[in-house]
Amino acid sequence: MSAPLLAIRDLTMRFGGLLAIDCVSFDVAPGAVTALIGPNGAGKTTLFNCLTGFYRPTAGNLILDTGGARRELAGLTGHRIARLGIARTFQNIRLFPRMTVLENLMVAQHTALMRASVFSIAGLLSLASYRRAEKEAIDRARYWLDRVGLLSRANAEAGSLAYGQQRRLEIVRALCTEPRLLCLDEPAAGLNATESGELARFLRGLTTELGIAVLLIEHDMSVVMGVSDRIVVLDYGRKIAEGTPAEIRADKAVIAAYLGEPAAAVA
Amino acid sequence: MAAQRLIDAAKAAGITAIMGFALIGLELIDQPGGETLASRWQTLAAAVAIVFLGCLALSAIPAIRVRPLHRASPIFASAGRALPWTLVAFALLLPALPIANRGVIDAATEILIYVMLGWGLNIVTGLAGLLDLGYVAFFAIGAYTYAILATQIGLSFWACVPIAAAMASAAGLLIGFPVLRLRGDYFAIVTLGFGQIVRIVINNWRSLTNGSQGIAGVPRPSFFGLADFTASPTSGHRTFHELFGIAYSPMQRVIFLYYVALALALAVNLFTLRIRRLPIGHAWEALREDEIACQALGIDRRRVKLAAFAIGAAWGGVAGALFPAKQQGFVSPESFGFMESAMITAIVVLGGMGSQLGIVLAALILVGLPELFREFEQYRMLAFGLSMILIMRFRPRGLVSTRRPSVVLE
Amino acid sequence: MAYFLQQLINGLTLGAIYGLIAIGYTMVYGVIGMINFAHGELYMIGAFVGLIGILALGSIGIVAVPVVLLLALLLATVTAGLYGWAVERLVYRPLRSAPRLAPLISAIGLSITLQQYVQLTQGGRVKTLAPMISGEITLMRDASGFAVSLSLLQIVVFVLTILLMTALTLVIRGTDLGRAQRAAASDPVMAALCGIDVDRTISTTFIIGAALAAVAGVMVVLYYGVIDFFIGFLAGLKAFTAAVLGGIGSIPGALLGGLFLGLVESLWAGYADAAYKDVGAYAILMLVLIIRPSGILGRPEIEKV
Secondary structure, eight states: OOOEEEEEEEEEEEETTTTEEEEEEEEEESSSEEEEESSSSSSSSHHHHHHEEEOOEEEEEEEEEEEOOOEEEEEEOOOHHHHHHHEESSSOOOOOSSSHHHHHHHTTTTHHHHHTTTOOOOOOOOOHHHHHHHHHHHHHHHHHHHTTTGGTTSBGGGGOOOHHHHHHHHHHHTTTOOSSEEESSSSSTTTOOHHHHHHHHHHHHHHHOOOOOOEEEOOHHHHHHHSSEEOOOEEETTTEEOOOOHHHHHOHHHHHHHOOOHHHHOO | OOOHHHHHHHHHHHHHHHHHHHHHHHHHEETTTTTEEEEHHHHHHHHHHHHHHHHHHHHHHHOOOOTTTTSSOOHHHHHHTTTHHHHHHHHGGGGSTTTOOOOHHHHHHHHHHHHHHHHIIIIIIITTTOTTTTTTHHHHHHHHHHIIIIIIOOOOOHHHHHHHHHHHHHHHHHHHHTTTTTTTHHHHHHHHHHHHHOOOOOOHHHHHHEEEEEEEEOOOOOOOTTTEESSSSSTTTTTTHHTTTTOOOOOHHHHHHHHHHHHHHHHHHHHHHHHHHHHHHHHHHHHHHHHHHHHHHHHHHHHHHHHHHHHHHHHHHHHHHHHHHHHHTTTTTGGGHHHHHHHHHHHHHHTTOOHHHHHHHHIIIIIHHHHHHHGGGGGHHHHHHHHHHHHHHHTTOOOOOOOSSSSOOO | HHHHHHHHHHHHHHHHHHHHHHHHHHHHHHHSOOOOOOOOHHHHHHHHHHHHHHHHHTTTTOHHHHHHHHHHHHHHHHHHHHHHHHHIIIGGGGGSSSOOOHHHHHHHHHHHHHHHHHHHHOOOOOOOOOOOOEEEEEEEOTTTTTTTEEEEEHHHHHHHHHHHHHHHHHHHHHHHHHHHHHHHOHHHHHHHHHTOOOHHHHHHHHHHHHHHHHHHHHHHHHHHHHTTTTHHHHHHHHHHHHHHHHOOOOOOHHHHHHHHHHHHHHHHHHHHHGGGGGEEEEEEEEHHHOOOOOTTTTOOOOOOO
């Protein structure tokens, strides 16, 4: 197996007396879909927050392969981690509701555009170099909007979109940052069967065509089983299983965690 | 049904009676030796009666439906494009209009300064969503920078404007750096404190600022360094009316100042309109909408907030440089108190966060109206406070609540 | 040394007054998560009503100090309590679901409105009261003859503060009020579903806070003998500093913060430039918010994503 894109080693997160994540280790392979599943409260979103810099891990390592070097993520601030190529979406959609769909995607390309605007001076003077960068950004936005069928809503206020559209917008907004790793927190929540199917196809497209790695928290098992290359199962903050979808489906510990101990429960 | 309404109204009236007993029913009369009391029971009775009848009237009218927050008022939506240009045209032509006497132009200049301050604060509060209650501090720093440099070193207005902007901006960076990571409420109070500190320091640093007596004799802007607006020439300078071969009139200086203010105000406006389209402007608005999402997109919140704060402060400094000239060449710490800060904040929030037009309208209403109703001068602040409460109650997003997108896909 | 002790005593007295006002801030924040910017004006109203009450009682022949004090306090606390109730009911309650900035702006408008209300009804000039409670106990005298004394009035302030703190703690622990406040603060909807009258809890909190501020106001009338319609602004800001210093949401913290602030201000005025003593309070506020925003007795907040 090739070197992992992200190596999580002995990650631990403690909130006062509560141990939310207990010594969790696994790898996220490049260009593949890794799913993180487990009952509610297992620590999945907490892991995301540690990974993306919203929480500072109590202990452990998060090592990202940035193509040129291997960087330790634990302890870095959130925006720095985002700039290293890790993008995420949120459990409760976080768009910029009063800005348009297009503007949302422009914000995502902030870093590149800021560099081109040279302390906003090139921007204020409307120099050709800045105008070029702006056009590129708009084209990129157009590409992604077209790919998820939101092009017709480009100038609508993000807050006015339907739920499913907002989810799609949040995902392509994350993609506009040109990430190596896309972390999705329950992207299928609230989607019907058709929309979930489209989401699954979309995610597979990301990995096969564009080589973007995806780390996915999800409860919808049809999506998980259909799309994942690898699944990691958490329960009460600990990793209880890891493997291919087929392996996980048959894993006794996983079944017990989701459904309870079979014999004891009935008796 | 009616009985219940009567009981409710009676309860309200009763509460009013108790609340007003001391403060309305009795009155403190200032005597040389202390205070004495006089009674004002008629006034109290009137207040109670008004509350009673008012409650009855309100309960008789069907409930007022508060318009949903995200829908814009039809008046402003359709006026949209025409109104700003009309206002600019009116502003440009004002001195030529028949109603334009000295008082009117002075008032207009004052409104322009407030509009400039509003637009400057708009960058901090309207775009970036940072509630700065101490913005007046930058105004003060700009004003005093010009006053001190002009009276002590003799620098001209035009040389001082960038310096005033730089000083204010530096103050913004200094205070912003530790304070910008604070949450909304706390940030507001701390900036309020900062505004007060600046005023206290100005008041007490007598050697530099002449303390509460203020600085007088601050020179007015010259005609771009070429001529002064005096009746007779001062040493080595030409006079404006000589330069243009016309008779001297004190109005010339007043009108020139008005146009300088107008030009600077339009400069802020153009700057803001342009910067909204740039990545920093987008980042500011995104920060206002959702900071967490910004962080996840790689935006350094701290730096972006600092930029808003410093740039907004710079424009406040520019407005400040203009102030002493408008005040007959005089500046004192009195002009930079809490009320002024509240006024500028009110203009931005009441105008509609981020809306340039809304701020102009709010400034016209909050600063212009009281000028018209001078007889009611003593009720001015009361009306101001009440209008803030009422507008937040019924139109929390301000007068102009639509937002025009800064970039559009064809 | 003696001078220092005197400043200490004076500082604690001032601090007790700040603490009483600060408790109102912290209680309201604890239950609705909002800073009542206009709280300082409730203190100012309490001061005015207290002054008026004292004069009114005098004009009908009641001059016995304990009686006048009690009745004036009663009048001030009831009146200010009603203002606090009205403020919550009319200004803050309709804005509970509004965007964050709206209650804050309203509060500023409210603060201005109340100031102007008192200015228009009672006049903008300073109001004075001849000292009513005189007499002091000399604690010690140092070599240079400087006497450290504890005035009767200062004793009254301390006693009153202790009594009120005790009463408040008993009310909050003994009755359901404290629990209801914490529940309403955590999750108002859930609290309501559990049968807690959230509106009543919030109203009660405002009333109690206002009443305590009113007591502080009456104390200020007696202690300093000088008030005007603008005292609420400065005192409000300082009391807010005290509340934050002690840990916003913590009642003992508010009192502690107040005492600390009073001490700092008194010592600063005594040993450094008195003109800048207010700067000291602001500086403390900023330092606390920057270094330890949760204050002395508060718990650090974790940003939930």
